[in-house]
Amino acid sequence: MPGTGLRKRLRKASSTVPDSGLTGPIDIPDPKQDDQPKDLRARWHRLRTNVAGTVRGLPRVISLTWRASPPMTILIALSTLISGLVPTVTAYIAKLLLDAVVAAVAGHGSTNRIVEITLFQLGVFTLTALSTALTNVAQQLLQERMTLTIRHQVMAHAAKLDLEFFEGSESYDLLRQASQEAPSRPVSMMTSALSLVRTAITFASMVALLVSVNPLLAAVALLAPIPAFISQSKYGSRAFMLALYISPIRRRMDYLSSLVTTDTYAKETKVFGLGDYLVDRFRRLGQTYYARERKLTTTRNVVGTAWGLLSTLAGSGIALYIALEAVAGRLTIGDLALYTSAATAVQTSVQGLFNGFTGMYENNLYLDTLYQFLGTRPGITAPSRPRALPSPVRGHVEFRDVSFSYPGADEAALDGVSFEIRPGETVAVVGRNGAGKSTLIKLLCRLYDPTAGRILLDGTDIREFDPDELRAQISAMFQDYVTYQGTAAENIGLGQLSGLDDRERIVDSARRAGAAERLERLPKGYDSPLGRWFDQGVSLSGGEWQKVALARAFMRDAPVLILDEPTSALDAQAEHDLFARLRALAAGRTTLYISHRFSTVRQAEKILFLERGKLVEQGTHDELMALGGQYADLFTLQAAAYA
Numbered sequence: 113m114p115g116t117g118l119r120k121r122l123r124k125a126s127s128t129v130p131d132s133g134l135t136g137p138i139d140i141p142d143p144k145q146d147d148q149p150k151d152l153r154a155r156w157h158r159l160r161t162n163v164a165g166t167v168r169g170l171p172r173v174i175s176l177t178w179r180a181s182p183p184m185t186i187l188i189a190l191s192t193l194i195s196g197l198v199p200t201v202t203a204y205i206a207k208l209l210l211d212a213v214v215a216a217v218a219g220h221g222s223t224n225r226i227v228e229i230t231l232f233q234l235g236v237f238t239l240t241a242l243s244t245a246l247t248n249v250a251q252q253l254l255q256e257r258m259t260l261t262i263r264h265q266v267m268a269h270a271a272k273l274d275l276e277f278f279e280g281s282e283s284y285d286l287l288r289q290a291s292q293e294a295p296s297r298p299v300s301m302m303t304s305a306l307s308l309v310r311t312a313i314t315f316a317s318m319v320a321l322l323v324s325v326n327p328l329l330a331a332v333a334l335l336a337p338i339p340a341f342i343s344q345s346k347y348g349s350r351a352f353m354l355a356l357y358i359s360p361i362r363r364r365m366d367y368l369s370s371l372v373t374t375d376t377y378a379k380e381t382k383v384f385g386l387g388d389y390l391v392d393r394f395r396r397l398g399q400t401y402y403a404r405e406r407k408l409t410t411t412r413n414v415v416g417t418a419w420g421l422l423s424t425l426a427g428s429g430i431a432l433y434i435a436l437e438a439v440a441g442r443l444t445i446g447d448l449a450l451y452t453s454a455a456t457a458v459q460t461s462v463q464g465l466f467n468g469f470t471g472m473y474e475n476n477l478y479l480d481t482l483y484q485f486l487g488t489r490p491g492i493t494a495p496s497r498p499r500a501l502p503s504p505v506r507g508h509v510e511f512r513d514v515s516f517s518y519p520g521a522d523e524a525a526l527d528g529v530s531f532e533i534r535p536g537e538t539v540a541v542v543g544r545n546g547a548g549k550s551t552l553i554k555l556l557c558r559l560y561d562p563t564a565g566r567i568l569l570d571g572t573d574i575r576e577f578d579p580d581e582l583r584a585q586i587s588a589m590f591q592d593y594v595t596y597q598g599t600a601a602e603n604i605g606l607g608q609l610s611g612l613d614d615r616e617r618i619v620d621s622a623r624r625a626g627a628a629e630r631l632e633r634l635p636k637g638y639d640s641p642l643g644r645w646f647d648q649g650v651s652l653s654g655g656e657w658q659k660v661a662l663a664r665a666f667m668r669d670a671p672v673l674i675l676d677e678p679t680s681a682l683d684a685q686a687e688h689d690l691f692a693r694l695r696a697l698a699a700g701r702t703t704l705y706i707s708h709r710f711s712t713v714r715q716a717e718k719i720l721f722l723e724r725g726k727l728v729e730q731g732t733h734d735e736l737m738a739l740g741g742q743y744a745d746l747f748t749l750q751a752a753a754y755a
């Protein structure tokens with residue numbers, strides 16, 4: 113599978129650069145020497161593999177084109193055929209015309225014949241012009257369509273992928289390439305393929321003309337391109353390798369640039385005086401990047417041209433031979449004109465063939481990443497026969513000996529965690545930073561699957577349900593909630609798509625979250641745009657945004673409510689109000705919330721205390737205080753600070 117090798121290379125590439133662009137050396141490692149073939153045999157082998165790989169990529173593109181539009185695909189194929197033959201036909205007409213003129217001048221030809229030929233020429237030119245115009249239209253429309261189709265495919269696929277894919281840095285590169293680079297690649301691949309076919313037709317028909325005169329000439333024309341061909345394919349793959357190596361550097365440059373140009377970072381950048389430093393890092397990374405690109409581009413073109421001269425030499429040789437033959441009277445003047453233009457055409461088409469092929473080769477490598485991306489399968493999927501959720505879901509949650517490690521992590525984020533939450537119970541999860549609280553929630557939402565153990569909802573392992581149906585039973589607010597650049601109503605309504613237009617429900621959710629009072633004061637009430645991306649957008653404070661996110665969580669009438677530090681940005685009054693109301697708000701729902709503030713935690717019916725992934729204490733506030741363990745220690749610590 114080509115994708116595996118590519119992925120390995122990608123992994124190598126990612127690990128060869130410093131981890132952040134913020135400090136450290138600014139260089140891009142050379143593509144590994146063992147990636148370059150050493151002797152002729154190895155090169156020949158590589159060339160064959162490359163050609164085979166590229167040719168194999170072609171059906172994918174043809175099927176993409178066909179799916180985008182069958183009539184336009186046929187139109188383009190036909191016009192490619194026509195435009196490929198045009199140079200040969202034109203050259204042949206020019207020969208006929210010259211011979212007719214020479215004959216007429218010599219007194220043994222008719223002017224009628226000249227008129228006939230000219231009319232025929234006019235016909236060919238008109239047909240060519242029409243076919244070119246049609247091709248341009250079809251090609252442009254097809255390009256738009258294909259780019260849209262692929263962007264749509266990438267988006268649709270990304271929406272299906274696991275959270276794991278988004279949280280890994282390797283897949284981040286892949287996602288970036290698939291969404292930014294790849295959409296235009298099939299189109300370039302198609303264009304390259306078309307020009308390749310067109311040139312191949314011209315080439316073949318011209319060579320056929322040459323063969324009909326002198327097979328040796330044809331052989332010279334055929335052999336000359338080979339060296340240039342090899343050098344081009346070598347540099348094509350180097351360019352791609354470099355692009356791979358550069359991708360992490362580019363990512364760091366994007367990051368540096370966003371640190372300086374994004375509103376959220378501007379405050380810190382200014383206060384810590386980081387602006388000049390970051391700009392300078394960016395500039396130096398950019399210079400290194402540019403130097404590498406320049407070196408490759410120059411070498412590639414200079415070496416390519418040098419080899420290309422061989423073809424030029426062959427072309428000139430042909431021209432000289434034909435001219436001498438004409439002088440000797442063995443060929444007509446028309447023949448001379450024909451062969452001269454044939455020589456030029458063969459030469460140009462040789463270059464065209466290189467360009468077409470190397471273009472296809474490079475695009476195909478990018479396409480591999482696209483298909484590799486589209487080929488990644490989400491691990492969290494519905495079983496073949498998903499179990500129907502009980503109706504109604506009561507919200508009985510049970511963790512049985514659940515362990516979980518993040519992919520690639522040495523330490524387990526959760527280790528043998530067991531607990532039970534009865535329907536309608538309100539449970540607080542506490543513990544020091546990194547104890548595994550958010551991880552526990554991610555597992556319950558089935559954003560990840562446990563490495564060991566089981567999570568049950570109403571007595572059934574949650575893996576037996578369709579994940580989408582399961583998530584419909586959960587309403588959640590995460591620590592890093594989203595601030596949508598949309599109106600206040602949209603920001604809340606997105607919590608339950610079916611209620612996006614249900615203003616009454618949106619207002620009710622805002623009231624429950626304590627956000628209503630502020631939103632009603634906005635210039636256009638709930639229709640006011642929030643965020644600075646829009647004209648007249650309103651900037652909310654951190655706590656106000658959090659209340660909007662909470663309102664979004666309340667939009668969904670789900671039996672399980674999950675709140676990850678829901679009041680971290682709220683003022684003391686708002687926090688108190690929320691927790692005073694939480695019992696009523698969460699009535700009949702199983703509620704799980706994470707909090708670092710013990711004053712709010714003590715109201716929970718049950719408290720789970722996590723320590724380094726292990727559930728070390730659980731019970732009510734009074735029980736845990738009586739136990740005199742870690743919970744009691746931390747509670748006393750916080751209380752003392754207040755006192």
Ligand SMILES: Nc1ncnc2c1ncn2[C@@H]1O[C@H](COP(=O)(O)OP(=O)(O)OP(=O)(O)O)[C@@H](O)[C@H]1O
Binds near residue numbers: 518543547548550
């Ligand atoms: N996407 C991830 N990939 C790898 N490791 C992760 C990932 N997310 C969290 N971790 C690790 O898992 C452990 C538990 O993280 P978690 O976010 O569950 O902690 P938490 O208890 O919610 O912490 P906090 O109170 O700071 O929010 C941490 O050691 C963290 O480094």
